[in-house]
Amino acid sequence: MNVLSTVATLTASRTGRAEPLTTVRHQHLDEKPFVLVPLTLAGEACAPLAALSGTDPEHPTLLTVRQPRNRAERFRFAERLAALLLAYIDGCRTETEPYTVGRGKEKEERLRCRRAPQLLVPNGEGISYVRLLGRLTRLRATEGPYAVDQSVPTLGKWLTWFADLAEFPDSGVLLAMTRLLAANWATGQSSSEDSHLASLLAWIDPPEGSDGARAAREAEDPAVWPPAGPSTDPVFDRTLHELMTRYDEASDGRGREAVGRQIDRELSGQMLPTWRLMWRGVELLRELPEGAHVPGRWALDRRWFSEYAEYLEADGRPQARRDQAVRAARRLARLEDAVTRYEAQRAYDDPLVMAEYELTGEAFTGTVTARDGDRFIPGERPGSQVWRPTITLRTGTDVRVDLAVGTEVKSPARPGQEARILEVKREDDGGHAVVLQLKGGFARKRTPPAPPGTLAEAGEELTYTTLNPTAMPSALPDEENTPWTHGGPPQPYEPTDEDAEETWE
Amino acid sequence: MPSQQSEPPDNRLARLRGPQPPQPYTARKITALTANPACARRAVLDAAGVDKALLAQRVGYEPRFGQSPFALAREQAFHGLVKWGSYAELIRLLREQLSVPVAEAHVTDLNEVGGNTALHLRERETRRLITHVASGQDVRLILDRPVLTLEVAGQTAYLEPDALTHRIGGKFHVVLIRSFAAIDGQANPTAVAEAAKQAAVYVLALHHAFETAGLPTEQISHEFLLVCPKDFSNRPYGRLIDLRQELDALQFQLSRLRRAEDLAAQLPETATLDTARSADELSSSIEALDASYTPSCLSFCEMARYCRDEADGCASPARLGSGVRNDLPGIDSTRTALDYLDGVAAPGEAEAEAAARLRAAARLRRLRQGAA
Numbered sequence: 001m002n003v004l005s006t007v008a009t010l011t012a013s014r015t016g017r018a019e020p021l022t023t024v025r026h027q028h029l030d031e032k033p034f035v036l037v038p039l040t041l042a043g044e045a046c047a048p049l050a051a052l053s054g055t056d057p058e059h060p061t062l063l064t065v066r067q068p069r070n071r072a073e074r075f076r077f078a079e080r081l082a083a084l085l086l087a088y089i090d091g092c093r094t095e096t097e098p099y100t101v102g103r104g105k106e107k108e109e110r111l112r113c114r115r116a117p118q119l120l121v122p123n124g125e126g127i128s129y130v131r132l133l134g135r136l137t138r139l140r141a142t143e144g145p146y147a148v149d150q151s152v153p154t155l156g157k158w159l160t161w162f163a164d165l166a167e168f169p170d171s172g173v174l175l176a177m178t179r180l181l182a183a184n185w186a187t188g189q190s191s192s193e194d195s196h197l198a199s200l201l202a203w204i205d206p207p208e209g210s211d212g213a214r215a216a217r218e219a220e221d222p223a224v225w226p227p228a229g230p231s232t233d234p235v236f237d238r239t240l241h242e243l244m245t246r247y248d249e250a251s252d253g254r255g256r257e258a259v260g261r262q263i264d265r266e267l268s269g270q271m272l273p274t275w276r277l278m279w280r281g282v283e284l285l286r287e288l289p290e291g292a293h294v295p296g297r298w299a300l301d302r303r304w305f306s307e308y309a310e311y312l313e314a315d316g317r318p319q320a321r322r323d324q325a326v327r328a329a330r331r332l333a334r335l336e337d338a339v340t341r342y343e344a345q346r347a348y349d350d351p352l353v354m355a356e357y358e359l360t361g362e363a364f365t366g367t368v369t370a371r372d373g374d375r376f377i378p379g380e381r382p383g384s385q386v387w388r389p390t391i392t393l394r395t396g397t398d399v400r401v402d403l404a405v406g407t408e409v410k411s412p413a414r415p416g417q418e419a420r421i422l423e424v425k426r427e428d429d430g431g432h433a434v435v436l437q438l439k440g441g442f443a444r445k446r447t448p449p450a451p452p453g454t455l456a457e458a459g460e461e462l463t464y465t466t467l468n469p470t471a472m473p474s475a476l477p478d479e480e481n482t483p484w485t486h487g488g489p490p491q492p493y494e495p496t497d498e499d500a501e502e503t504w505e
Numbered sequence: 506m507p508s509q510q511s512e513p514p515d516n517r518l519a520r521l522r523g524p525q526p527p528q529p530y531t532a533r534k535i536t537a538l539t540a541n542p543a544c545a546r547r548a549v550l551d552a553a554g555v556d557k558a559l560l561a562q563r564v565g566y567e568p569r570f571g572q573s574p575f576a577l578a579r580e581q582a583f584h585g586l587v588k589w590g591s592y593a594e595l596i597r598l599l600r601e602q603l604s605v606p607v608a609e610a611h612v613t614d615l616n617e618v619g620g621n622t623a624l625h626l627r628e629r630e631t632r633r634l635i636t637h638v639a640s641g642q643d644v645r646l647i648l649d650r651p652v653l654t655l656e657v658a659g660q661t662a663y664l665e666p667d668a669l670t671h672r673i674g675g676k677f678h679v680v681l682i683r684s685f686a687a688i689d690g691q692a693n694p695t696a697v698a699e700a701a702k703q704a705a706v707y708v709l710a711l712h713h714a715f716e717t718a719g720l721p722t723e724q725i726s727h728e729f730l731l732v733c734p735k736d737f738s739n740r741p742y743g744r745l746i747d748l749r750q751e752l753d754a755l756q757f758q759l760s761r762l763r764r765a766e767d768l769a770a771q772l773p774e775t776a777t778l779d780t781a782r783s784a785d786e787l788s789s790s791i792e793a794l795d796a797s798y799t800p801s802c803l804s805f806c807e808m809a810r811y812c813r814d815e816a817d818g819c820a821s822p823a824r825l826g827s828g829v830r831n832d833l834p835g836i837d838s839t840r841t842a843l844d845y846l847d848g849v850a851a852p853g854e855a856e857a858e859a860a861a862r863l864r865a866a867a868r869l870r871r872l873r874q875g876a877a
Contacts, residue, residue, distance in 0.1 A: 003866040006832040007846065009825055010839055010863075023874065043576030045686030045737050135688060136737055190800035190826035222569065234571035241574040321689045351873040359866055398865060 002356050005186050013188030016211030018203040022184050023352045025288040026345075028172040028298040030118040034088050035060075035278050037122060037271045038129050040230040041068040042237055046132040048077045049232070050267040053084055057279040064267050066247055066260045075148050078137050082155035089117050089158060093309060099299070116173060116298070116305040119162050120282070122197050122228035122274055123178045127166050129230045130174060134159030138318040153318065160319045161308050168335060170297045170342040173305070177281045178228075184288060188213055197277050198225040205284060226270040228277070236270060291349035293469065297342075320493030326482050327490055337473040344469035348412040354463055361402035363465035366393030366434060368456045374448045377437075387447055388437050390422065391456050393464070397430040409436070409464040414454070417441025419464060436464065517769045518553040518660075521790075523779025527554025529624075530655075530662030532703040537805050538657070539702075539758035543797040545768045547806060550778065550794075552660045552765030557807040559780045564788050566814075568807040576684075583684040584667075587732055587741050592647050595668070595680070595732065598743045603730075605672050612647045624663045627652040632714055638671055639720045646672055647680075653710035659764040666707040673745070676726040679707045683733045687742050692733055697746070704729035705751035709759075727752060768794070799823050834859050 008019040032055050041047035047068045052060040061084055065077045092115040101108050121127060138156025140148045166174040182194045187203035193216070194200045202215035210218075219225045222233040232240070243263050250256035323331060347354045347363070357363035370392040379386040395401060403409065407421045423435040443451045456462055482489045519527070534551050541547065550557055558568045587594050591612045599605040616622065618630045631651040637643035648669040655662045668680035681704050685696040708725060715722045728745040735742035776790040791811070798812040798821065806812075816824040820838040823830045829839075835855045836842050844850035845860040846867050852860035 003832055003862055004870055006829050007863060007866045007870055009829055010843055010846070013820075013825065013839055014843055020874070041575050042573035043579030043684060045688060045734065132688070188825070190824065191828075192800045192803065192826070232573065234573040234576075237573035237575055352870070355866075355869045355873045358869060359862075398868075 003359055004352070004356055008186035009188060012186055012203065012212070016188065016213040017206065018185040018187045018212060020184065021186050021352065022288070022350050024291040024350050025184060025285055026291045026294065026349065027175060027180060027183075027285075028118070028290070028294050028301070029282065029285050030115075030172075033118040033120045033282065034085065035120045035275070035282075036126070036130075037228070037274045037278060038126060038133075038230045039232055039267065039271060040129065042232060042234070044068070046129070046136055048074060048081075048133065050271060051077075051081065052268070052271040052275045053081065055088065057275075057282075060272075060275050062264065062268050062271075064264045066263050067244065075137075075140075075152060078133070078152045078155060079149045082149075082151035085117075085119075085158065086151060086154060089309075091115075092117050092305070096306070099303070112299070112303045112306040113309070114302070116302040117162075118172060119174045120278060121174070121176055122278060123176050123195055125230055126228075127163060127174060127176055130159050130166075131163035134161075134163055135321075139321075154312070157312060157316075157318050164319070165301070165304065168338045170338045170345075171301055171304075172298060173301050177278055180285060181281055184285070187216070189216060193220075196220060197228040197274060197281075201277055201280060201284075205280065225273055228274045229271070232270065236266075239266060291346070293345040293349050297345075317493060324487070324490045326479070326486055330476055330479070333476055334473075340471065341469055341473075344467040344471070347465065347467050348415065348469055351463075354412070354465065357465055357467060358399070358463070361400050362467065363463055364393075364395055364399055364401045364403070364432075364434070365461065365463040366395035366399070366432070368392065368458050368460045368462060369394045369433070371455060371458065373450055373455055375437075388439055389448070389450065389455055390435055390437050393434045393436065393462060394427075395432045395434065399432065401432045401434060403466065407466060408468075409466055410468055411462050411464050413456075413460075413462055414441050415470070417454070434464075517766060518549070521549070521769060521772070521776065521778045522553045522555050523777060523781065525556065525780055528556050529554070530657055530660065530664070532664055532666075532706040535655070535657055535662065535706045535759075536699070536702040536755075538762065539755055540805070541797055541799065541802065542758045542761045544795075544802075546791065546794040546796040546808065546812070548658055548762060548765050549768050550808070552658050553769070553778055555778045556780060560778065560787065560791075561807045561811055563780050564784050564791065564811060566808070566810045568810075570807065580684040583734055583739060583741075584682055586739055587682050588649070592649070592668075594741050595647065595670075595743075598732065598741050599670070599672065602743055603673060603745065610647075611645050612649055613645050614649045615651045616649065624652055628654055628663060632718060635669075635677075635711075635714055636718045636720065639677070639715070639718075639724055646670060653707065653714055655706065655710040655713055657759065658762045659766050662710075664707060664710050666704075669711070670730070671724070673726065673730070675724075677711060677724055678726045678745070679704050679711065679729040681707075681729060681731050682741075683731065686734045686736065687744075688736050690744075692731075697731065700731055701729070701746055701748060701751050702755070704731075704746070705748050705755045708748060708752060709755060797823075800826055832859070832863070836860075 005021055008021055012019045034055050035053065037052040039049040039051065041049045048065055049068050050062070050064040052062055054061045063077055063080050065073050067073050093113050095114040096111040097114050098109050099112055101110060119130070121130065134156045136156065137152050138160055140153050140156070142148060142150045142153065162174040165171040178195050178197050178200055181200055181204060182191065185204050187194055187200060189199070189203065196219070198219035199216040202219045203212035206212040206215045222235065226236065227233050240263070243259060243266065247256055247259045247263060250259055347357055354363055358365060368391050372390045375387070375389050376385040377388050378384065401424055403421055403424070405421050405424060409419050409421060410417070411419065418439045418441070419436040420439070421434060422437050425433045427433060438455070442454045445451060477483070480489050530551065538547060538551060550560070561568050591610065596610050613634060615627050615631055618626045631648065631653065634643070634645065634648060638645050650665055650667065651669050653664045653666070655664060666679050667682045669677060670680055671677045681700050683696065683700050685693055708727070708729065711725050712722050715725060727749050728747050730743055731746050732741050732743045734740065772790065772793050776793055777786055778790055796812040796815065798809070798816040802809040802812060813824060820840045822833045822836065822839050822842070825839065833839070833842050836859060841850065842863060845852050845856070846863055
């Protein structure tokens with residue numbers, strides 16, 4: 001929460017409509033996302049009850065488990081979900097494109113898929129469900145006692161892959177609709193109320209003739225809008241419990257099938273409203289333009305996807321129950337880098353996000369009042385001269401400039417150009433004059449004149465910030481070169497018989 | 506459940522509740538109270554033993570907490586499993602997972618005393634047993650569902666932990682049996698935190714029992730044993746969890762709770778919380794008690810939706826979450842904050858800084874939104 005979103009929340013609470021928090025969308029939204037609306041049985045760690053899933057908003061596929069305590073039925077659910085999801089994943093692998101990694105001698109050309117799967121679930125609990133279902137299915141054996149279909153452990157590995165990447169803010173392979181929407185809009189209610197999909201969408205897209213505040217309250221009634229899952233409404237559970245008892249006690253196959261179909265209908269009725277909300281959310285998000293860094297981040301997701309798909313074909317061992325220390329440390333470092341880079345990229349892509357940093361003094365905006373395009377200063381070698389033009393920025397009267405002389409800054413307008421603050425002078429009217437020394441970003445030229453467009457013109461409005469989306473990530477040695485002090489290279493996890501036989505009661 | 510909450514003859518709280526039977530204090534209620542110690546409304550309702558769910562319903566807010574029959578069945582099944590065969594599974598767990606040398610397996614069932622389930626009898630029997638075991642005159646591996654007491658806001662609460670054992674490291678440990686799963690040794694952190702808070706209530710009550718009996722409290726562990734199903738199975742899994750932080754927090758919060766009787770004394774003489782009375786009478790009495798609504802109330806308090814509408818009515822900044830509230834220091838209404846933003850009202854000296862920050866943010870928001 002920052003002051004800008006507080007102002008947006010206050011405004012929304014007055015108007016009864018959600019207020020935008022961004023000017024662009026910072027997440028990739030695929031042309032063909034796979035939407036999954038799951039339900040689980042209350043009280044159990046992970047007992048799938050039902051799901052609506054698929055890529056076609058008009059034709060969701062209904063999966064139900066009429067007897068969730070039955071182990072075989074649960075694995076049948078996993079098989080059917082695998083058939084849908086694995087086909088979708090395979091569909092993403094049909095076309096590839098070349099790309100290069102590394103620099104200089106280590107430069108290498110590789111192939112990556114043109115598409116990657118994108119899984120959309122209603123809320124944060126949906127992501128936890130994907131992780132749990134993945135944990136439950138990936139370690140199963142496909143032969144011996146308790147054998148399951150081959151697709152079940154494959155589904156588990158993919159679901160775990162999705163859930164692992166979902167922790168990275170710069171990844172878009174598994175996203176929760178409530179988080180996506182709340183990142184782009186502020187409502188006039190609290191964030192815990194925003195985790196209710198129907199209520200959040202009521203603020204953003206109120207039904208005709210109603211205002212968001214009122215519609216959001218009405219949407220909270222589970223009788224009108226069933227919860228978006230995976231937990232079910234306890235009142236609905238009573239109905240379900242009765243039906244399941246009747247299903248168990250049915251005297252003949254025909255009677256049982258009739259009750260079974262009724263169970264399916266009831267479950268479908270609980271999920272359909274959420275299914276529609278999911279696609280309404282997709283529509284609303286598609287209306288937002290995409291941020292400039294989004295395709296780059298999605299390209300990275302496509303690379304991870306291609307690499308994991310190749311790994312599964314070549315090796316295929318499942319992810320361990322728990323990360324080893326080395327893997328965990330590496331993952332944490334990557335996560336921290338990803339957060340920093342994502343925050344910086346977001347600010348560069350979106351003036352409304354940058355405004356947060358302007359308020360905290362990590363960025364400032366001003367108009368160019370003067371420039372010196374022919375300035376040279378002594379270089380590092382004795383007697384040498386290097387070309388370092390300067391520009392002077394004049395800020396508004398109420399802008400705070402807390403950055404000290406010597407600070408390295410950059411502008412989203414010319415991200416390839418480094419700038420250093422040479423002087424900050426407070427003017428009589430309260431505004432500041434900031435002198436910046438520029439380095440690089442002149443289309444490889446080392447002497448004046450600056451190529452057109454590379455040096456800011458007088459009158460141009462520019463924002464400079466300490467954020468840097470291209471900052472180098474922290475370097476850790478390769479996994480194979482883990483020193484013996486850290487346990488040596490980590491061994492991949494081998495599933496045991498115990499894993500395969502794990503009960504699922 | 507019948508309750509034997511002790512009550513002095515002229516009790517304002519009992520009169521407020523009217524002829525309805527009092528609802529007992531539970532560990533869950535105490536943790537809820539300490540989660541929001543500034544809430545006088547909840548403090549008085551709980552101390553008076555009012556049925557909050559019924560009260561909320563009477564004033565037009567059907568509470569949306571219900572337990573699913575599936576969850577209930579699972580919970581009962583797991584409890585049954587742990588306790589089956591004189592706690593065979595728990596004893597196995599103590600031996601295997603906590604390497605406790607269990608020589609004898611003497612379990613005393615305190616669910617009843619000689620066929621009587623009265624709380625005060627069970628409490629007396631619990632105290633007697635604890636005194637015997639603590640002073641070494643007797644041995645018990647497990648006390649099943651003992652009864653302890655704790656003073657909360659001037660009222661005596663009777664508490665029933667799932668079990669007590671004193672065999673881990675020679676100290677008394679509170680045992681909690683929960684049906685949320687620990688998957689690969691990790692359980693849902695929210696659920697564990699809630700269990701830990703409740704365990705802290707029991708440990709504090711145990712301290713109280715020791716002090717009353719003049720026993721050394723060093724015999725009480727600051728850890729509790731959490732028993733929950735392992736992975737996706739029904740097999741019990743247990744771990745000791747440190748409670749020192751929860752205990753400190755709980756003691757601090759309990760000391761901050763104002764005596765519910767003092768709070769109730771400020772109500773007008775005509776006030777009533779008797780759920781048989783009319784909705785209007787009830788509403789005006791509830792209104793006379795100050796609530797301290799925050800969005801987190803929605804997850805545990807039956808009255809929350811009533812309080813939320815009230816908070817909406819007076820535009821309380823806290824209803825929008827702590828982020829908004831922290832950005833509006835000294836400003837007690839979002840309407841006032843909006844007036845400062847619009848420039849139709851001038852902030853006082855105390856609010857000037859916050860108002861200026863808001864104005865700067867609003868200005869920048871307008872500028873940058875237009876820039877795109």
